[in-house]
Amino acid sequence: MPDNARHTARLYRRMHDLAVTVLHERDPSALHGLVLAELLRACDAEVVVFKEGDWRMDAGPMTIATGGGAATALTDERACRQIRTGRPFSDYYATTPGTVPLTAQEIGRALDLRDVRRFAPGRRFAFGIPLPGTHSPVRGYVLLRPDGAFTASDCAYGTRIQPLLHAVDRQWELLSQWHAMRQAPSSSGEVTKEQAPSADAGLTPREAAVLLLLADALTAAAIGRRLGITTRTANKHIERIYRKLGTRDRVSTLNRARIGGLLPY
Template sequence: MTQVPGDPRERMLSVAVAALNEREPERLWPLVAGALPGLCGGEMLVYKLDDWNESAGTVGMPSALADVFDGLGEKNMGLLRAGFPFAEHYAARSDRTPLTARRAAGRAWRASPTARLIGDVMDADHVLAIPLPRSMAPITGCMVYRSGEDFTDDHVRTAQQLQPLLAAVEEQRQLLERLRRATAPSPAEGPAREAAADCALTPRELTVLLLLTDALTAAAIGRRLGISDRTVHKHIEKIYRKLGTRDRVSTVLRAQHLGLVPTA
C-alpha cells in the first residue's frame, strides 16, 4: 500500500480499516509505513517501537528503504535510532505534538551529522517526528522524511490528526502479539491445552476474551475492534456458553486455567 486515492480523511480511513483487518502483528507497521508518508507530505518513513536512543532499539522501514540501510555501520545506525533532535526534545517534556527537525533544533539541524546522513542515504532534507501520543518512557513513534522544502503547518496538523490512528495500530499490534502467545501450542500445557481446544472459540472470540482480561467495557472493546457494542455482547455470550461461565471474573479465571489467556 503506497498511495490511497481520495482526500486525506478517506485515505486515513482506508489505512485504519486495513489495520483492523490485519491479523499478522508484524505486518501492521509496514502497512502504515507504506501509506503514512503521503498523508503528511513525506516521501519515506522510519518507525520506532521502542525508545529513541542511539545505543539500542529496533528500526522499522519499508523494504525498499531497508535495502539502503543494510550497509550502514553501527555509528550511522545510532544516528538513525536517536533521531536527532527528537529524543532530547521529547524527553524533556510531556508534550507529544508532532514537530519538524528544523523547528526543534533551529540552525543546528542543517549542520548536524543526522542531517548529513539522511541527505547522503535518503536524499532527504527534512524530518517530521510523529511520536505516539501517550508514549512516555520509552518514547516511540515515526519519523517521516522529505526533500526540498520543510513540512508545512498543514502537514504537521495532519500528522497530529494521525496520532490516534498510530496509537490504535500499536495497541492492535500488541493485542495480536498477546493473542499469538496465548494460543501458541505448548507441549507443557498437556490436558489444559486439550480442554482449551474443546472450547472451540473462534479467533474473534479469543480476541474479545483477551480484552476482557484487561477489564475493558463492551464499548471499549468495540472501539478497539471496530465492531458494535451489540456484536461484542454476542461474542461475550458465546464465550460464557463455551466456557460454562456466567460472569467476567469466572470467565477470566476459567480461561487462565485452560491456558487461553496469560495468568498475568
C-alpha cells in the same frame, strides 16, 4: 472549506479506512507495514522510520520503509543509535511536554539531519509524529524527504491521525502478545492444538485484544481508553466474547479462555 483543509480531510479518511482494515488483520507483522506505506504516500515522503516497541537508548527495534520497497527491520546499528539518541526528535519529545507533530526545522534540530543522512542519503527535511503515552524517550514515526520542507498541512494531518496511529499501535502490541502467548510451547515442549493460532474460538483480532485486557482486570471504560474506543464499543466487544465462549460474566469467561488455551494460567 479551503483546498488544503479538503485535502487533509481526504487523507484522514484514507488513513481512517486503513486503520479499520488493520484492526481486523490477524497477522501483527502486517500492521505497521500498511500504515507506513500510507504515511509515505500521504506526506509525499521517501523514507519513514517507525520506532516500535519500548526501547532504551542502547537497544530496541525499528522498522524502515521507502517509497520503492516493503517495510523492513532497520539493522544498521549506527543509524539506530543515532535515531534513539535524538536525531532529530527523540530527546526533544522526551524532555518537552506534549506530543504535537513537528518538523525538524520547527524544533531547531535541522542540523541533526546530517547524521540521519548516513542511512537516508540526501534526505534534508524531517517530520516527526510521536505517539501519545509513557514510552521513553519517544515512540512514533519519522518521515524524510529530499526536497521541499514539510508544511503546516502535513503537521495538521499528523495531528489528526495521531489517535488512529495510536489505536493501530495498541492493537499491534496486544496482537503480538496474543500470538506469542498462543504459540508458547506446552510443558512437553510442543505447541498444543489448543494453543495453535487457528483455535481462537472465532474471536476477531480486536476481540482477542479485548480479552487480554479483560484478563488484566481492566473495566470496560479502561479498555476503551487503552484502545481509543468508547466504553459502549468496548462493552459490545465484551458481549461478543461472552457469546462466542458461551459465558455470562468476566470470571467464567476468563476461566473458559484459560481452559481452552486462549489465555495462560
